[in-house]
Amino acid sequence: MSNKIVLLPGDGIGNEVIYAAKDVLEAISEKYNTEFEFSSYDIGGIALENHGVPLPDETIQACKNADAVLLGAVGDPKWENHPSDLRPERGLLGIRKALDLYANLRPVKGFPKLLHASPLKEEVILGSDLLIVRELTGGLYFGQPSERRDNGNAVVDTLSYTKKEIERIVDKAFQSAQLRNKHLTSVDKANVLESSKLWREIVEEKNQNILM
């Protein structure tokens, strides 16, 4: 059976990393007799150049029909002064929403042979092994209103979450911790922010259920 893989290289270093990942998948395909069918679509700045929008419908459709999507990177200083709905970043935010990709799992690991390439001190990165779990489809990036006011002299962004949105990312974080060393740290500002109060309540409630 062939697995449909959609490649979204995007901009900048995106091409380099995505085609390196494709080489790896091709090697896997040969060694393990697995078939991959690759197709590439535009997102971000390259999509703005080729289609006038950062996330063309055909890209969304292809991703919805795929078994997996590999995304490189979006963004380039040349789009910096464009209106916010015509910036490369909108492509990334849009695909996260369209596919409901709420869980961002970002591993941090110090590989001894690559320590010299890290901007962090070697003694800090050596032995590091964390997984950062970040919510991606709610919160500050999507809350409305988000606008300039008073002739540009004031701004507002809105941080809004539903309980369900927080619960599913917290579940994902607990599940990930169970597969690792069972340690979970929740980062919030519950002494000030309403959103953080609800966030902490949910984390504590789920922690109690796990302990019971």
Ligand SMILES: CC(C)[C@H](C(=O)O)[C@@H](O)C(=O)O
């Ligand atoms: C490009 C941008 C919208 C994006 C984000 O802030 O989520 C990126 O910086 C990231 O962290 O994946």
